[in-house]
Amino acid sequence: MNALEIKKLVKHFDGVYAVDNLSLAIEKGKIAAVIGPNGSGKTTLINLISGIVPIDSGVVIINGVGARAIKPYNVPAYGITRTFQEVRLFNQMTVIDNILVVLTERNVFGALFEKHSAHHLKRVEEVLIKVGLWEKRSALAQSLSYGQRKLLEIGRALAMDSEVFLLDEPFAGLFPEMLKIMVAAVKDLRASGKTVVLIEHNMDLIRELADHVVVLDSGKLLAEGKSEEVLSRPEVMEAYLGE
Amino acid sequence: MDILPQLIVNIIIAGAIYALVALGFNLIYGATKFFNLAHGVIAAVGGYAVFYFAKTLGWNVYLAVIIGVLLAGIAGYGLDKFVYLPLRKRKASNMVLLVASLGAFTAIQAVIAILFTSQFKTLSYSVGTQRIFEIFDGVITQTQLIILMSVALITAGLILLLYKTRFGKAVRAMSDDEEVAKIVGINTNRIIGRIFFIGSAIAGLAGILVGFDTGIEPTMGLGLLLKGVIASIIGGVGNIYGGVMGAFLLGFVENFGIWKISGEWKDAIAFALLIVFLLFRPKGIMNK
Numbered sequence: 256m257n258a259l260e261i262k263k264l265v266k267h268f269d270g271v272y273a274v275d276n277l278s279l280a281i282e283k284g285k286i287a288a289v290i291g292p293n294g295s296g297k298t299t300l301i302n303l304i305s306g307i308v309p310i311d312s313g314v315v316i317i318n319g320v321g322a323r324a325i326k327p328y329n330v331p332a333y334g335i336t337r338t339f340q341e342v343r344l345f346n347q348m349t350v351i352d353n354i355l356v357v358l359t360e361r362n363v364f365g366a367l368f369e370k371h372s373a374h375h376l377k378r379v380e381e382v383l384i385k386v387g388l389w390e391k392r393s394a395l396a397q398s399l400s401y402g403q404r405k406l407l408e409i410g411r412a413l414a415m416d417s418e419v420f421l422l423d424e425p426f427a428g429l430f431p432e433m434l435k436i437m438v439a440a441v442k443d444l445r446a447s448g449k450t451v452v453l454i455e456h457n458m459d460l461i462r463e464l465a466d467h468v469v470v471l472d473s474g475k476l477l478a479e480g481k482s483e484e485v486l487s488r489p490e491v492m493e494a495y496l497g498e
Numbered sequence: 499m500d501i502l503p504q505l506i507v508n509i510i511i512a513g514a515i516y517a518l519v520a521l522g523f524n525l526i527y528g529a530t531k532f533f534n535l536a537h538g539v540i541a542a543v544g545g546y547a548v549f550y551f552a553k554t555l556g557w558n559v560y561l562a563v564i565i566g567v568l569l570a571g572i573a574g575y576g577l578d579k580f581v582y583l584p585l586r587k588r589k590a591s592n593m594v595l596l597v598a599s600l601g602a603f604t605a606i607q608a609v610i611a612i613l614f615t616s617q618f619k620t621l622s623y624s625v626g627t628q629r630i631f632e633i634f635d636g637v638i639t640q641t642q643l644i645i646l647m648s649v650a651l652i653t654a655g656l657i658l659l660l661y662k663t664r665f666g667k668a669v670r671a672m673s674d675d676e677e678v679a680k681i682v683g684i685n686t687n688r689i690i691g692r693i694f695f696i697g698s699a700i701a702g703l704a705g706i707l708v709g710f711d712t713g714i715e716p717t718m719g720l721g722l723l724l725k726g727v728i729a730s731i732i733g734g735v736g737n738i739y740g741g742v743m744g745a746f747l748l749g750f751v752e753n754f755g756i757w758k759i760s761g762e763w764k765d766a767i768a769f770a771l772l773i774v775f776l777l778f779r780p781k782g783i784m785n786k
C-alpha cells in the first residue's frame with residue numbers, strides 16, 4: 256500500500272521548473288530516500304507536500320486521500336509532518352515548550368485556558384530522552400548548538416505522531432554522537448510502521464537506511480527503485496558527479 | 499510644598515495608562531507582525547460605550563464598564579475577521595494591513611463623532627465625589643488607583659496566559675514562526691482572532707479608565723495610540739515586559755521633562771525619546 260503518491264506534480268518559480276511533471280509512489284512503512292544534485296527540487300517537493308508552497312498543478316494523494324491544494328495547518332490532519340533543511344524552531348521558547356506546543360488536542364475549545372495534562376508531559380519526556388535533550392529541557396531553543404537544534408526539530412516531528420515523516424537533510428552537519436541518535440530515531444520510525452521520506456546526500460547513510468531511492472534531476476524523475484540497484488546505475492552517479 | 503512626590507505619582511499614572519495601550523498593541527503585534535493603528539480608536543470605543551450605557555441610558559456603571567470592555571474586544575475581533583483576515587488570506591503585505599488599519603481608525607472615529615458629537619465629555623458623575631488619597635506628599639484619585647491596579651492585574655494575567663496556558667504556548671510559537679506553527683497544527687487565524695479580542699478589550703479598558711480620569715472625545719484614540727506605540731517601540735515591540743517598561747520610561751521622561759518647562763512640551767519630549775531610541779537602540783530595551 257502507498258502512504259504517499261504524487262501525480263504529475265508541477266511547480267515553477269518564474270521560469271525555473273523546480274518540480275517538473277513528477278509522479279511518484281512511496282510505500283507505507285518504508286524509508287524512501289530522495290537524492291539529486293543541488294537545486295534538483297528535493298526541498299520543493301517536500302514544500303509542496305507540506306503546503307508551504309502552493310501546487311501549480313498535479314495531485315498529492317496521502318493515505319488514499321487526494322488533494323490538489325494543501326493548507327499548512329491541515330498537514331497534521333493528513334498525518335504528515337516535516338523538518339526543514341535550515342532548522343526551524345520556536346526560538347524564544349524552551350526546549351520542553353517546543354514539544355509541548357504540538358501536543359495540544361486540536362479543535363477543542365475547552366483546551367484554551369488549560370494547562371498541559373500528565374500524559375502530555377510524559378510524552379515530552381519520552382521524546383526528549385530519545386533525542387538526548389532531556390537535560391536541556393529548560394534551555395531556550397535559540398541557545399542550543401546546531402546539532403541540538405536538529406535533534407529538537409526531529410523531536411518535535413516525533414511528537415506529532417504522524418504517519419508520514421518528510422525529513423529534509425536531517426543528518427547534515429551532525430557529529431558522530433548526534434548522528435547516531437538521529438539514525439536510531441529514523442530507524443525507529445520505520446520499525447513502528449511509519450513512512451519516511453528522507454532527503455540525503457550521504458551515500459553510506461542511504462545504503463544503510465533507505466529501502467527505496469528516488470533520484471531527481473532538474474525537477475524530473477531520473478531513476479527510482481531499490482536502493483542498491485539505483486545507486487549502482489551509472490547515470491545516477493553521473494548526475495551527482497557531473498555537475 | 500515639595501513637587502517631587504506629586505511628580506512621581508504623575509509618572510506612575512501616565513506610565514500605567516501607556517502600559518495598558520502598549521500591552522494590547524504588543525500582544526497583537528507579536529501575533530500578526532503589523533502595526534494595528536486602529537488599536538487607538540478601539541480605546542475610544544470602550545470609553546464611548548460606557549458613556550452611552552452609564553450616562554445616556556443610566557445603567558449601572560460597573561455593568562457599563564463590563565459591556566464597554568467586551569464591546570471593544572468585539573470591535574477588535576470584528577476588525578480582524580472582516581478586514582485583516584480577508585487581506586491576510588489574499589497575502590496582503592504588512593504595509594497594506596497598516597494602511598487598512600489607518601482607514602479603520604479614521605472610519606470608526608468618524609462614526610463616533612457622528613453619534614456622539616465631537617464635544618469633550620466626562621464619564622465620572624461629579625468630580626467632587628471622587629475620593630482622593632494622599633500618599634506621602636502626593637495626591638492620587640480613586641480612578642487613578644484603579645488604573646494602577648488594572649495595569650498590575652492585566653500584566654500579571656497576560657504573563658500567566660502567555661507562559662502558563664496551552665493557548666499562550668500557541669501564541670508564542672506563532673510569534674516565533676507562523677509557518678511552522680501552522681504545520682504543527684496550530685490554527686493561527688483562530689488564535690489571531692482571539693488575540694485581537696483580548697488586546698482590544700484591554701485597549702477598551704484603557705479608554706474607559708482615561709475617560710474616568712480625564713474625559714473622552716472622539717479623537718482620544720490618536721494620542722493614546724501614539725504614546726502606546728512609542729512605549730512599545732522603546733520597550734521592544736511585541737514584547738509584553740518591554741511594553742510595560744517602555745510605558746513607565748516614557749511617563750518618567752515626559753513628566754520629568756516638563757518639571758521646569760511648560761506642559762505643552764510633553765509630546766515633543768515623547769517624540770524626542772522615540773527618535774533617540776530609533777537611532778541608538780531601534781529594537782528597544784528588551785529585544786536585541
Ligand SMILES: Nc1ncnc2c1ncn2[C@@H]1O[C@H](COP(=O)(O)OP(=O)(O)OP(=O)(O)O)[C@@H](O)[C@H]1O
Binds near residue numbers: 295296298
Ligand atoms: N521559494 C522559491 N523561490 C524561487 N525559486 C525557488 C524557491 N524555492 C526553490 N527555488 C528554486 O527551485 C529549484 C529547486 O530548489 P530546491 O530547494 O527544491 O532544491 P534542492 O534539491 O532542495 O537543493 P539542495 O540540495 O541545495 O537543498 C532551484 O533552482 C531553486 O533556486
Ligand SMILES: [Mg+2]
Binds near residue numbers: 297298299340
Ligand atoms: Mg534542499
